[in-house]
Amino acid sequence: MAQAQRFRALLDLCKRRGFLFQSAEIHGGLRGAYDYGPLGVELKKNIAQSWWRRNVYFRDNVVGIDTSIVTPHNVLKASGHVDEFTDALVDCLLTKERFRPDKAPPINFKQDKGQSSGKISIISPDKETAKLWEQKIQNELAPGAVVTRQGKEVLLHVKEMTTTTYEPATNSPFLTDERPFNLMFKTFLDPIDPIDRVIKTTIENDTSDARTIRDQVDNVLRPSTVYLRPETAQGVFINFNQVMRTMKTKLPFGIAQMGKSFRNEIRLEHAIFRTPEFEQLELEYFTAPWESSAWFQYWQKDRLAWWLEHANNKADIRTRNHEADEMAHYAKGCMDVEYKFPWGWGEVEGVANRGNYDLTQHMKATGENFEVLEDKPIVSSHLKETALITSVPQEPTRFVPTVIESSCGLNRALLAFLCDAFQQVQEPGKESRTVLKLHPRFAPVKCAIMPLTGNAEFQPYVEKVARSLRRQGLYTVIEAQKLRIGKRYYRHDEIGTPFCITVDHQTLEDQTVTIRDRDTAEQHRIPITDVSSIINEKIWGDEAPELE
Structure with a gap:
């Protein structure tokens, strides 16, 4: 199947089975806007939770935050977005x-x-x-x-x-x-309609020079001007001291945030790959300057490992270091994680050494002091021996921390993992069918419980198995449609359900069920009492939680 045709087939599946819908479709749709259906919202949540577990819960020096989407003009003026965040x-x-x-x-x-x-x-x-x-x-x-x-x-x-x-x-x-062309969405936090001020200022202006009129209008509206944030990072930086004080943190430490950002993109393309509204998974990791290069290397390796761990086709994931003319003027280095989409390689995550630019800019604009005092400068115990550790001070020292940023696009991650999982299976003598080989941690539905028939005698066992799985936080559905069991298996293969459990006549005799694996189609007989532990082990592996 040609790549373009394959991508169209994937998008058709996403609409038909409830992953993605065109936003406001019954009203003609909105270009570049998508709604996530019942399966799409589960897939997105599972990817985000995996990221959060790995970067927050598995560490003792990373905390979370959730900052406002509506951002004051002064914040984005200080960060440079108001003046510099433009495209041609x-x-x-x-x-x-x-x-x-x-x-x-x-x-x-x-x-x-x-x-x-x-x-x-x-x-x-x-x-x-x-x-x-x-x-x-x-x-x-x-x-x-x-x-x-x-x-x-x-x-x-x-x-x-x-x-x-x-x-x-x-x-x-x-x-x-x-x-x-400035990429930010501007709006106004004001009970007075700003258009009235625009009209009044224009009428009172005695010049026909458009630039002069625009400057005067901007000055009148500035007190009420706000923006939809173009990135989640600035909310982290302006709360740096708040987090340090309330959480009693010491360097190195990180602040993680998941949330929506908005960019008035000139060109929207490839479904959810580039849209004006998107979600970010961002980690700002604050380090001493003498450790920053080592931590930059650490996070590049760590983030690539997460992508490779959850992908089927590892050759379709690569890293690319930015050339000097690609990087922001303040960046010390930047690496992209890229996925090979049907139309070519595309960025899905960036890891950057942002230096101390952001904290310094907000210090200059507000007078807030983001300097950290190290009484006894040392090398973090988290780091192994490395030549990247340089110039460790021998005396107490003050400095503005360096920031290593990991920024993952959740929408792009979802699209990449869907492309990676989408497979057309051709079996001898049968029509081709779709199997969505999502990593079990990402699969929207973890288990489908299938009574062999609609007989009422099966129902207590179906409910018992479903209850045991749901108590472990696993999204489980009961698939009781009047279809042959094979067709029900194939329906769940198509949406990526990794495990199907069949309750049949033998269940009534010996309290066992059949568990079917999506990827191998192998079936095994197991006791009902073992279902939860076996499924948890298959999904989480070394990350499996302890069961009661």
């Missing part, structure tokens, strides 16, 4: 498409043989649109130009190509100049 934006005057210049292929210029002249092929979605575009080029965009049309292809005849290094996916050359 280009509009196409023909198609009304909006995009980043670096995200499009070069123009398709069909050069005449032996000549500098040729044609630019502009691809429209259909013949009717091609007619409209042809008229617009001739009447508005390039009067007098030679334009022809072949089906849904508009051909613009040109004498020669000069220098255009970008264009939209339609191949149109009718582009505006680049301009900066």
